[in-house]
Amino acid sequence: MLINPFKIAKQLREFGVLGMNQRNAEFIQMYNPRKFYQRVDNKLISKRLAIAADIAVPELYHTVEIEHQVPKLRKILNNYDSFVVKPAQGCGGDGIIVIVGRRGEHYLRADGTILTQSELNFHVSNILSGMYSLGGHPDHAMFEYRVEFDPIFKDISYQGVPDIRVIVFQGYPVMAMARLPTRQSQGKANLHQGAVGVGIDLKTGITHTGVQHDEIVHIHPDTANPIAGVQIPNWDNLLRFCASCYDLTELGYLGVDVVLDEHKGPLMLELNARPGLAIQIANQQGLLTRLEKVKTQLDSKRNASERCAYVLEL
Amino acid sequence: MHYKTHLAILTFILTGIALWMFIYKVMFLSLPLFPFGSSTVWTVEARVNFIADGQPVKASFSIPPNQAGFARINQDFVSRNYGSSVASSGDNRVATMTIRRASDIQSLYYRAQLYVDPEHLAPSLSTQINTNRADYEGAKLTAAETLISNVRESSADSLTFAIEIIKTLLDTNDGNAAVLLDRNYSTENIAKTAVNLLLGPNKAFGPNITARLVYGFQLTDDVQSRRNIPLSIYLAIRDSSNNTWNYLNPETATQGLPQDFLIWQYGDRPLLSVEGGNNANITFSFTQRLQNTLDIAQEAAIQKKSPLMTYSLFNLPLPTQIVYQILIMIPLGALVILLLRSFIGLKTFGTFMPVLIALSFRETNLLAGLVMFTVIVCLGLSVRFYLDKLKLLMIPRLSAVLSSVVVIMILISIFSYHLGFSHGLSIALFPMVIITMTIERMSIVWEERSAWEAIQQAIGSMVAAVIAYLVMSNTYAEHMLFVFPELIFVLVSIMLWLGHYHGYRLTELYRFKDLIKDK
Structure with missing residues (x-):
C-alpha cells in the first residue's frame, strides 16, 4: 500500500488531532507562562498550593532536602507502615518507589521485592543529587501517603496505582483517560513505559477503548479483563476538582493526575505542564476540536463548576 | 507588531545581508562557487647577474607591469642584504635594488606568481609616450621617404600601414629597406626601424602613428618550466580612433600577441641598468604548477584589500582556520x-x-x-x-x-x-x-x-x-560555508521559519494512524 503522508496529515487535521509541534507552539508556549512552571514541576510547591486551595492531595509525611538528613530516615519512617518516595522535581514517574509494608528490618515494595534501609538511603541520596530531575538539578525527596486505590480499577490493573489524567485547557476539562499500570510498566501509570490508557467519556465518566504503546486495546494485557464500561464514581465532582487546579497554577494547558483513594476520594497526585498526546488515541478523538471550542470562551469569567457545566453541555 | 511580521522582517534583513555579501564576494572578489577545479599558477622569475665593483650598487630592471589577462598573486625579491623598491615609470614598473657595498658575482632575483584571468583588467595605458626617434640623413632619409610614400598608397589606416611597413622591411629584395636596416635583418632591428618609421623620422614627414616596442615572453602549457627564455619583441600600434593598442609580430607582420603572452616591458628603455657593477645580464624563467582555485581566488581577493576579506576567516592563522572549517559546519x-x-x-x-x-x-x-x-x-x-x-x-x-x-x-x-x-x-x-x-x-x-x-x-x-x-562532510557544503560564512544567516533564517512549523511529525502520522482507520 502506497502511503501519501500529505493525505494522512490532511485526514488527521480534519479529525482534529493535535500534533507535538502544534501542542508545543500553540498551547504550551502560548498558555503556559514559564514563570509558573515551578508550580507543577516541583511537586512540593504544587502540594502546598493545592492545600491552600482546599484541593485534596496525598498527605506529605516528610521531606529530605540535604544529604545530612538521610541517616535519620530510619527513625522517621518507623512511624509509617506504607509510604511513597518521590523526587520533588522528577519527570515521567522516574525515581518513584512505593513501599507497602515491612518485612522485619526491611521494606516491602509494591512489586513484592524487598528493599533494605541502605538501599532506600542510597535511592534518596540519588534523588538529592538530581539523578531524576529535569536537567540534573539538585532535588528534594518527598515521602507521602501511599494511596489505597479505589477497587473500581482492581480488575483492570496490575499492581501500582491507576490514576486519571484530565487535560484542562484554560480551566475547562477537555479530555480524560484512566491510566492502568501493567506488568510491562512495572506498576507505573506511565504510558511511555507501557501502561494502558483508557479513554473516559467526558460527560458520563464511563471508560471505553484503551491504548497501549499507541496501539488500540480492548482488554487489559495482564488481567485479560475488558477495560470498557467502567463507571468512575462521582464523575462530575472529579471534573470540577480538576477544573479548579487551573486556578491554582494559572497554567492554561494542564494535565491533572488524580487518584481515587478508597477512603479519601479523589486526590490530586501531580500536575503536568506538558501532558502527552496519547490521550487522543485512547479517546479515539482529536483534542483540537474541543480546544478550539474552549478558545471561544476565553473571555467569560466562569468558576470551576460553571466551566464544567459548559463542557458537559457541548 | 505581530510576531510573524517581526520574524519576516528579521529573516528578510538576515537573508538580505547574507545574500549581499555572498553576491559581492562572487561578483567582485571572484571567490569560486565550486570547491573543485584548479588553475595554472605561473611563477615567473628574472635573475640579474653582474660583477660588483666593490662600491655602492644600484641595479634597476623592469618587472612585469599590470596587464590585462594576468592577475598577480604576489611578488617578492630574493637577494642578500639588498634594499628593494618598486616604482612606476610610464606604463612600466621598475624595480630598484641597492646595497651599500658589494663585490664579486652578484645574483638578484625577482619572482612573481601570476595566473591567467581573462576578467582581469589592466589600468589604461598612457596615450602620450616618449619614444626616441632617430633622424635619418642622406640615403637613409631618401629611402625612408620613398618607403613611406609607397606604403601609404597601399594602406587604409594606421594598422594596415604598420603591417605594410613591416612587410616591406622583411622583404630582403627591397632596396629601401636594406638601406634603412643596414642589411641587418634581426628582429630587433626590424622592429626598432619599423617603430621609427611609424613615428615619423625627422618630424618633418611621416604618418605620426603612436607606436612602441613591447618585450615579453609566452607562458606555454606544454613545458613544466623553462629557463633562459629569450624575450620576444612585438610592436604596439595605437589606434587613436578608439584608444586601443594593436600588436604586430615583426617577424611575420601578423597581428596579435600569442596566447598567454606576458609583457615584461613597454618601449625600448633598457631592461636592466647596473651602477657599480659590470658584465650585467638578466635572464628569465618560468615554472608552472596547478593550484586550487580557492587558494588563488583567496589570495587575489586579499590583494584587493576589501574589508570583507580583511575581516574574513582567510586572514586567521592556519590552525585557527582549520578549527573554524569544522566549527562552521x-x-x-x-x-x-x-x-x-x-x-x-x-x-x-x-x-x-x-x-x-x-x-x-x-x-x-x-x-x-x-x-x-x-x-x-x-x-x-x-x-x-x-x-x-x-x-x-x-x-x-x-x-x-x-x-x-x-x-x-x-x-x-x-x-x-x-x-x-x-x-x-x-x-x-x-x-x-x-x-x-x-x-x-x-x-x-x-x-x-x-x-x-x-x-x-x-x-x-x-x-x-x-x-x-x-x-x-559534504565537500560542497563545506566549501560554501567556509568561503561564504555569511550563509549561516540564511541557515538561521530557515531555522527561524521552521520554528513556525506546527504541523505533524512524520512519526505522528504513524502514531495516530488508528484514529483515522475507522473513518
Missing part, C-alpha cells in the same frame, strides 16, 4: 537535527549530541567512528552499571564514568595503533563529556523505562549522527 548540523526532530520525529539523547558525534566522525571516518562510538558507550555503560552496585552519589559516579571513558579511549587508541589501524588515534576527538552524559542518561532510561527504550534512543542518536555527518 555546526549550524548546518543543527539544521539537520531540527529537521529530524521537528519534521521526522526522531528521538535522540540530548538535542545536539548527534551533531558533536558527527563532528568526531569527520576525523575518524564513518565506519570506524560508529564502531568506536558503540564500543565506548557499551563499555561505559558496563562501568556505569557496575558503579551502581557501589552506591555512589551522582557527581562522584559521573566523574568516575568520565575517567573510565578517557581510559577506554586511550586503550582503544593504543590497541588499534598496535594492530595497525590508524583510525583509532583520532578517537581522541570524541566529545567525552557528552558521551559520559549520554551514558548516564541512557542507564537511567535503561533502568527506569526499559532496555529497549534506551537502545531505541541510542539508535535514534546514531542515525541522527550519521545523517548529520553525511550532510556536514
Whole structure:
C-alpha cells in the first residue's frame, strides 16, 4: 500500500488531532507562562498550593532536602507502615518507589521485592543529587501517603496505582483517560513505559477503548479483563476538582493526575505542564476540536463548576 | 507588531545581508562557487647577474607591469642584504635594488606568481609616450621617404600601414629597406626601424602613428618550466580612433600577441641598468604548477584589500582556520537535527549530541567512528552499571564514568595503533563529556523505562549522527560555508521559519494512524 503522508496529515487535521509541534507552539508556549512552571514541576510547591486551595492531595509525611538528613530516615519512617518516595522535581514517574509494608528490618515494595534501609538511603541520596530531575538539578525527596486505590480499577490493573489524567485547557476539562499500570510498566501509570490508557467519556465518566504503546486495546494485557464500561464514581465532582487546579497554577494547558483513594476520594497526585498526546488515541478523538471550542470562551469569567457545566453541555 | 511580521522582517534583513555579501564576494572578489577545479599558477622569475665593483650598487630592471589577462598573486625579491623598491615609470614598473657595498658575482632575483584571468583588467595605458626617434640623413632619409610614400598608397589606416611597413622591411629584395636596416635583418632591428618609421623620422614627414616596442615572453602549457627564455619583441600600434593598442609580430607582420603572452616591458628603455657593477645580464624563467582555485581566488581577493576579506576567516592563522572549517559546519548540523526532530520525529539523547558525534566522525571516518562510538558507550555503560552496585552519589559516579571513558579511549587508541589501524588515534576527538552524559542518561532510561527504550534512543542518536555527518562532510557544503560564512544567516533564517512549523511529525502520522482507520 502506497502511503501519501500529505493525505494522512490532511485526514488527521480534519479529525482534529493535535500534533507535538502544534501542542508545543500553540498551547504550551502560548498558555503556559514559564514563570509558573515551578508550580507543577516541583511537586512540593504544587502540594502546598493545592492545600491552600482546599484541593485534596496525598498527605506529605516528610521531606529530605540535604544529604545530612538521610541517616535519620530510619527513625522517621518507623512511624509509617506504607509510604511513597518521590523526587520533588522528577519527570515521567522516574525515581518513584512505593513501599507497602515491612518485612522485619526491611521494606516491602509494591512489586513484592524487598528493599533494605541502605538501599532506600542510597535511592534518596540519588534523588538529592538530581539523578531524576529535569536537567540534573539538585532535588528534594518527598515521602507521602501511599494511596489505597479505589477497587473500581482492581480488575483492570496490575499492581501500582491507576490514576486519571484530565487535560484542562484554560480551566475547562477537555479530555480524560484512566491510566492502568501493567506488568510491562512495572506498576507505573506511565504510558511511555507501557501502561494502558483508557479513554473516559467526558460527560458520563464511563471508560471505553484503551491504548497501549499507541496501539488500540480492548482488554487489559495482564488481567485479560475488558477495560470498557467502567463507571468512575462521582464523575462530575472529579471534573470540577480538576477544573479548579487551573486556578491554582494559572497554567492554561494542564494535565491533572488524580487518584481515587478508597477512603479519601479523589486526590490530586501531580500536575503536568506538558501532558502527552496519547490521550487522543485512547479517546479515539482529536483534542483540537474541543480546544478550539474552549478558545471561544476565553473571555467569560466562569468558576470551576460553571466551566464544567459548559463542557458537559457541548 | 505581530510576531510573524517581526520574524519576516528579521529573516528578510538576515537573508538580505547574507545574500549581499555572498553576491559581492562572487561578483567582485571572484571567490569560486565550486570547491573543485584548479588553475595554472605561473611563477615567473628574472635573475640579474653582474660583477660588483666593490662600491655602492644600484641595479634597476623592469618587472612585469599590470596587464590585462594576468592577475598577480604576489611578488617578492630574493637577494642578500639588498634594499628593494618598486616604482612606476610610464606604463612600466621598475624595480630598484641597492646595497651599500658589494663585490664579486652578484645574483638578484625577482619572482612573481601570476595566473591567467581573462576578467582581469589592466589600468589604461598612457596615450602620450616618449619614444626616441632617430633622424635619418642622406640615403637613409631618401629611402625612408620613398618607403613611406609607397606604403601609404597601399594602406587604409594606421594598422594596415604598420603591417605594410613591416612587410616591406622583411622583404630582403627591397632596396629601401636594406638601406634603412643596414642589411641587418634581426628582429630587433626590424622592429626598432619599423617603430621609427611609424613615428615619423625627422618630424618633418611621416604618418605620426603612436607606436612602441613591447618585450615579453609566452607562458606555454606544454613545458613544466623553462629557463633562459629569450624575450620576444612585438610592436604596439595605437589606434587613436578608439584608444586601443594593436600588436604586430615583426617577424611575420601578423597581428596579435600569442596566447598567454606576458609583457615584461613597454618601449625600448633598457631592461636592466647596473651602477657599480659590470658584465650585467638578466635572464628569465618560468615554472608552472596547478593550484586550487580557492587558494588563488583567496589570495587575489586579499590583494584587493576589501574589508570583507580583511575581516574574513582567510586572514586567521592556519590552525585557527582549520578549527573554524569544522566549527562552521555546526549550524548546518543543527539544521539537520531540527529537521529530524521537528519534521521526522526522531528521538535522540540530548538535542545536539548527534551533531558533536558527527563532528568526531569527520576525523575518524564513518565506519570506524560508529564502531568506536558503540564500543565506548557499551563499555561505559558496563562501568556505569557496575558503579551502581557501589552506591555512589551522582557527581562522584559521573566523574568516575568520565575517567573510565578517557581510559577506554586511550586503550582503544593504543590497541588499534598496535594492530595497525590508524583510525583509532583520532578517537581522541570524541566529545567525552557528552558521551559520559549520554551514558548516564541512557542507564537511567535503561533502568527506569526499559532496555529497549534506551537502545531505541541510542539508535535514534546514531542515525541522527550519521545523517548529520553525511550532510556536514559534504565537500560542497563545506566549501560554501567556509568561503561564504555569511550563509549561516540564511541557515538561521530557515531555522527561524521552521520554528513556525506546527504541523505533524512524520512519526505522528504513524502514531495516530488508528484514529483515522475507522473513518
